[in-house]
Amino acid sequence: MYEPIGSNGEIYVVDDDAGVRTALSAVFSRNGYVVTGLSDGASFLALARGRIPACILLDVYLPGRSGLDILRELNADDYAAPILVMSGQGDIPMAVEAIRNGALDFIEKPFHPDGVLQRVRDAIEAWERRRNSSSKIRTSQFSGRELLTRREIEVLEQISTGASSKEVARLMGISFRTVEVHRARIMEKVGAKNSVDLMRIILS
Numbered sequence: 001m002y003e004p005i006g007s008n009g010e011i012y013v014v015d016d017d018a019g020v021r022t023a024l025s026a027v028f029s030r031n032g033y034v035v036t037g038l039s040d041g042a043s044f045l046a047l048a049r050g051r052i053p054a055c056i057l058l059d060v061y062l063p064g065r066s067g068l069d070i071l072r073e074l075n076a077d078d079y080a081a082p083i084l085v086m087s088g089q090g091d092i093p094m095a096v097e098a099i100r101n102g103a104l105d106f107i108e109k110p111f112h113p114d115g116v117l118q119r120v121r122d123a124i125e126a127w128e129r130r131r132n133s134s135s136k137i138r139t140s141q142f143s144g145r146e147l148l149t150r151r152e153i154e155v156l157e158q159i160s161t162g163a164s165s166k167e168v169a170r171l172m173g174i175s176f177r178t179v180e181v182h183r184a185r186i187m188e189k190v191g192a193k194n195s196v197d198l199m200r201i202i203l204s
Helices: 017-031 041-050 067-076 089-102 113-131 149-162 163-173 176-189 196-203
Strands: 010-014 034-038 057-059 083-088 103-108
Touching: 010 017, 017 034, 017 196, 034 041, 034 176, 034 196, 041 067, 041 089, 041 103, 057 067, 057 113, 067 083, 067 089, 083 089, 083 113, 089 176, 103 113, 149 163, 149 176, 149 196, 176 196
Parallel strands: 010 034, 010 057, 057 083, 083 103
Antiparallel strands: none
């Protein structure tokens, strides 16, 4: 079993921009993480399949292939570490699509490295909580259940407790916008007209 490197574990920073890799490596290293910087998708996939890090930061645009292609090849929805996609403001639709393909959340560029550090910490802590949690939603059977991704089920678990989107974002270590993306996909897949209808469907 993979043992984390350093006091806080290992972070993969996958970006073809050397400046981004250097800036993030500096801030993570100062805070007890070991950072592995990668500039292309092929190198990242080879490493990620053999060694699971604490968290992954993945740019949406890399030489030779997109972040979406990489997420699909890695089967990101079932990968054993949180993946945060980094995208420019004009790449938000692609970032949303990345979430649908298994990314935990996305971080908009330009960003401040210290802000990214907090996002990564939140993601790792939330990931640990979810890995150790249990919920009836995971074993429940309701219309559209088979269409939901693992991440959507995790969001639905929180929604079913009455948590607001803002509370779900905090508990899961993701952005409010990402929760809203998941909520809309869940409603569509189970055929719910509104939040009350969603509760009726999953609890019936």
